[in-house]
Amino acid sequence: MIKDTSAQDTAVKTKRNWLKPILIGLTACIAIVLSAQAILTTGSASESVRRATVQIATVEQGDLVRDIAATGRIVAANAPQVYSPEEGIATLQVRAGDSVVKGQVIAAVDSPELQNKLQQERSELARLEGELSRKELDARRQTLLLTKQLDMAKVELKAAERESRRANKSIKSNIISQIDFEKAEDDLARAVLTVTHAEHEVALAKDTLAFEVDSARNTLERQQFVVDELERKVNNLSIVASVDGVVGNLFVSRRSLVTQNQSLMTLVDLTAYEAELNVAESFANELGLGMDVELKIGRQTVMGTLSAISPEVTEREVTTRVRFDQNAVEQIRQNQQITARILLENKSNVVKVRRGSFMQSGGFVAYKVDDDIATRIQIETGATSMREVEILDGVVPGDQIIISSYQAFEQAPSVLLR
Structure with missing residues (x-):
């Protein structure tokens, strides 16, 4: 039975490695130096970016x-x-x-009711013309009769x-006898009165007849105006183009029932x-008529003038119109999208800086850069533009x-820029 492997172990002598401690020491020194530099540099900075x-x-x-x-967009000045x-x-x-030209017939409206009314008014006009002629004849007849009576009175006189x-x-x-003499004087006086009254009756009759004729003539002229107006409306049933250009949108089908206007x-x-701009x-x-406007149409830039400002606000925007020289622009199209700069004011010799997101902080603070430290300072801003801030x-x-x-x-008082 084998208890362990001690009988197989052999002691080996190795050389001591001095390189590893040296490297560890050098690394520690470098870390200490860098830490000290960082402490000295950031002693006054509370944040770093x-x-x-x-x-x-x-x-x-x-x-x-x-x-x-x-x-905005390009719109037709006359549409x-x-x-x-x-x-x-x-x-x-x-x-x-x-494409249409001015005066070309572009639509026609068939209105039987208007045509019928025109015929009725023309018939009434003819009747009034006959009535005027009849009154003129009656006036001549009555004038002749009264003149005859006046002449007879003058003969009797x-x-x-x-x-x-x-x-x-x-x-x-x-x-x-005296009675016959007085009778002759009475006959003379009666004849004088008859002539005098006949003259007055003739003058009054002429005025009355002239008034009646003038009244009939005025009625005829009024009816003539009615007929002329109806004829104008009938002529307008053939609708013609008012400008040279093209047909835009159609609001009705080619043959449909329409109402007036x-x-x-x-x-x-x-x-x-x-150019129609939304501001x-x-x-x-701050907008005013006559202001200069820089329009960017496609890749082209052209200057224009603010010509109209809408008096109402729609969806928090104000609509304006800008006139420009379209001869300076190539390939311009209706409803073409554009961008613009409306030039409000030109200020000379001002202290300015490029505009940026720092204005979101209110425009009263800034971070001034000195070497690697940015220090928070108080500033006061003035006029602003799309690119710069005063x-x-x-x-x-x-x-x-x-x-x-x-x-x-x-809101740190200072920031380290690393």
Whole structure:
């Protein structure tokens, strides 16, 4: 029975390894030196971040253009809608996308009711024309009759004057009696009154007849206006294009029943474009007509002018229109998406820095960089643009500050950039 392996063991002599203790000692010394350096460096820093994770910008002095960003689309400056002039059956003569010229018939509305009403009013116009002619004839007839009566009265007046002269001579010669003389004078007076009243009656009758004729003529003219208006409406049943361009959207089928003033289609004038921009409500009070706008259409950049500002806010945005020289832009299309910068103000010789996420902290603190230490300082900001921020106090040109987010700094008074 074998108890153990002691009988098989043999003692071996080895040389002592001095290299391992030396390496351990050197490693410990290096660690002590690095720790001491880190302690000396971070003695005033309460947080540390990697330099590669932050953005550092240099404070400069120069011009700052205050602007706001906006997005929008290209729209036709002139895109009128076509409406049905009357109720009836609308027949469209064009399709969406067809080219049209000004004056071309693009739709027609069949309105039997309007046509029937026009015929009725034309018949009434003819009746009134006949009525006016009849009144003119009656006026001439009555005027002739009254003139005849006046002439007869004048003849009787001359006869009475002649009898009066004879009576005057006879009474002097005592040929006639006093009663016959007085009768001759009475006949003369009666003839004078008859002529006077006949003249007044003729004048009054002429005025009355003229009034009646004028009234009939005015009624005729009024009816003529009614007929002219109906003829205009009937002529408008053939709808023509008001601009040169293309047909946009169709709101009804090619042959359908429509009501008065119902939209039929839109026409797009391809000779004039504008930019329609949506601006945030917070900037609405800063907008003004005539402001310069930088438009980026595709890969092209063109300058425009703010021409219209909507008075209402829709979904927290204000709609504006910008006019620009479309000859400077190639291959422009309706509803093409664009971006824009509205230039609000140009400030000269200001202290500024590149804009960054540090503005989310309120714009009153910043971290100024000196070597590897970023120190929290108080600053005062002014005007801002899409790219830059004006610094009113706290830094001078040449200083460097961190412009990225300060969320990881946890409001530390100083931060080590390692």
